Amino acid sequence: MIFYNVKVIKENEFSQKIEVKLKIVIYLLKIGNISNTILKNLEKDLKKTLGKFIDSISLLPNIIELRESDYVAKKKQYNGSSIIKQLKSSNNKHNLSSTLGILDVDLFKSKLNFVFGIATNPKHPFKDYPGSAIISVTRLRESFYNRPEQKDLFRTRILKEAVHEIGHTIGLKHCNNECVMQFSVSLTYVDEKPIGFCNDCTEILEDFTNRI
Numbered sequence: 001m002i003f004y005n006v007k008v009i010k011e012n013e014f015s016q017k018i019e020v021k022l023k024i025v026i027y028l029l030k031i032g033n034i035s036n037t038i039l040k041n042l043e044k045d046l047k048k049t050l051g052k053f054i055d056s057i058s059l060l061p062n063i064i065e066l067r068e069s070d071y072v073a074k075k076k077q078y079n080g081s082s083i084i085k086q087l088k089s090s091n092n093k094h095n096l097s098s099t100l101g102i103l104d105v106d107l108f109k110s111k112l113n114f115v116f117g118i119a120t121n122p123k124h125p126f127k128d129y130p131g132s133a134i135i136s137v138t139r140l141r142e143s144f145y146n147r148p149e150q151k152d153l154f155r156t157r158i159l160k161e162a163v164h165e166i167g168h169t170i171g172l173k174h175c176n177n178e179c180v181m182q183f184s185v186s187l188t189y190v191d192e193k194p195i196g197f198c199n200d201c202t203e204i205l206e207d208f209t210n211r212i
């Protein structure tokens with residue numbers, strides 16, 4: 001993977017040109033009705049897991065409402081591809097920011113009859129990185145499968161899916177190693193993969209963050 005140097009040049013108060021390192025910022029955003037505890041725990045867990053690569057992770061105070069037009073009654077699900085279009089990453093001279101929307105409704109995406117999450121697939125290192133992503137917690141709950149709830153397991157699954165989708169927004173692809181970037185076709189896959197990145201993915205991320 002090739003990353004370009006995206007340091008910006010600014011003039012300081014003495015009119016000297018200086019290089020400024022851009023910050024990578026992740027915003028967490030509630031979409032529709034979802035418990036605050038889930039969001040607060042996720043913010044805390046992401047800071048612990050991604051603090052090495054990301055400069056700032058924060059929960060936005062606003063909420064995006066779910067639109068009726070995104071609901072498909074026949075499937076009893078929301079169209080994830082259409083919801084993610086409402087999220088925009090805003091890159092400017094000071095930071096590369098990405099938004100992760102968190103929902104508690106069941107999602108589908110084109111031919112996939114359900115998805116745990118969706119991320120944009122950035123093509124241009126500066127213009128498109130980071131992108132945006134959404135995750136749904138609905139299918140990560142044991143009760144969705146009529147099993148007794150397991151709070152810690154639920155929290156870990158949300159963290160894994162969030163790290164995975166954020167990984168995509170900063171340029172990572174699916175990975176076959178023992179790695180959070182493994183593609184999860186079912187909940188078993190989510191449970192089997194680790195929370196962290198493998199050495200290959202860590203190297204790509206470090207390369208990316210060192211160059212910006």
Ligand SMILES: [Zn+2]
Binds near residue numbers: 164168174182183
């Ligand atoms: Zn993925």
Ligand SMILES: [Zn+2]
Binds near residue numbers: 177178
């Ligand atoms: Zn990996």
